[in-house]
Amino acid sequence: MAFHVPPTHEGLYDQVVSRFRMLLRRGVITGISDVRLNLWLKNFISSEDQYLAARVLDNLSYRSQAMVTSAIQHVNECVLPCELRRRGIGNFADVDGLVESLRSGDATHPVRFVAVDGSHEQVPGKSGSVVIRQFQRDGVSKALTCKPENLGALPATVKCLVFVDDMLGTGKQFSGFAEHYKLDTYAGTQAVIYCPLVAHQKGLDKLTAKFPWLTLLPVEVFGAAHQFYRGAAKNERQWAIDDENLVDDVREFVKALCTKRNIPATTQHSLNLLLGFEHATPNNSLPLLYAESPQWNFLLKRQT
Structure with missing residues (x-):
């Protein structure tokens, strides 16, 4: 089965976006405006797109x-x-x-x-x-x-x-x-x-x-558990984030979306992380966060 929205997670997009907006309002997350968030969310049109967006936001490690x-x-x-x-x-x-x-x-x-x-x-x-x-x-x-x-x-x-x-x-x-x-x-x-x-x-x-x-x-250490395309402990082919989709299907869906929007799906230094600092985004993170094209709005700054 191709990348899909599990029936048990059909309301996840609204839940995650609502929680993220609350963190912005309370100043827990700084350096990202509500306007910038809205522009980034407009990149995701289909229900599968929005499910992906929810998983990206929910797994984002952001350092204000x-x-x-x-x-x-x-x-x-x-x-x-x-x-x-x-x-x-x-x-x-x-x-x-x-x-x-x-x-x-x-x-x-x-x-x-x-x-x-x-x-x-x-x-x-x-x-x-x-x-x-x-x-x-x-x-x-x-x-x-x-x-x-x-x-x-x-x-x-x-x-x-x-x-x-x-x-x-x-x-x-x-x-x-x-x-x-x-x-x-x-x-x-x-x-x-x-x-x-x-x-x-x-x-x-x-x-x-x-x-x-x-x-x-180092102050913090990241590992395999912080990588977006990580496999489940019991079945490495299964995506650990939802225990339903397959890792290869997630990767292919992201690749197709990025190709269609004229942004890279990965970089030579990528570790498939979702890490961002308020001052910059490391190139070890997925370009979904920081890439920019006429068809894609960025969420985080690549560099100051």
Whole structure:
């Protein structure tokens, strides 16, 4: 049977859209206007289209600006203090002392924050530079940030390099970044730490195997359970999201819809995620969320 609306879920579209609108009104979801939502919903015409839209919205992992701020605070107040203490780096009386030192930005501070961006290969949409500006806004002095091309000029007092990013997907982009800037050459004298706000387990496994000198400290970890085309535990061919449609049928339906509307169904970096940040949407997410054409309205911004 082709992709269809299960009889037990015929009212799902109205339920999900109503709940999403409520989250917009209450400010739980920010950065998406009601007008933008309406335009995106107009992409879905048939009952099968609307069922797909409901499943996309219902499985969307959206990180608002407030959530990003909370994640950055977690790095500064929990992740980083624990790692510095474990390594014996710095002489901070307590967590509050470290947090204040990040804010004041003394030149002798042992930590520097570095954005993972795509400037070395002219990759559009890499938002590490956006994330590091958010770190600055949320408690890290600009004096404690460093451009990757300037790492070699840092003073000997710097003992820890913290690379920040919003998303680690397959690990391909960070691998290219690490190799281009020869990050392994710093690992002998400095702790080299990568702190993406969200990381996929595939990327973590790849980087762990490839760069044994790299410490990975993601705030959130995604895996197979976050992928849209995931199979059920008891039957991998069956779509885990509704336990009725087949994964191949869902994939083919999305492909046909995207082809008809002149947008890509996937990307080379896609992990079939439904993840979006208020500032940008990773290219590991399905283009259904962020693609734009004369026949398709986007819901989320691809990049700022």
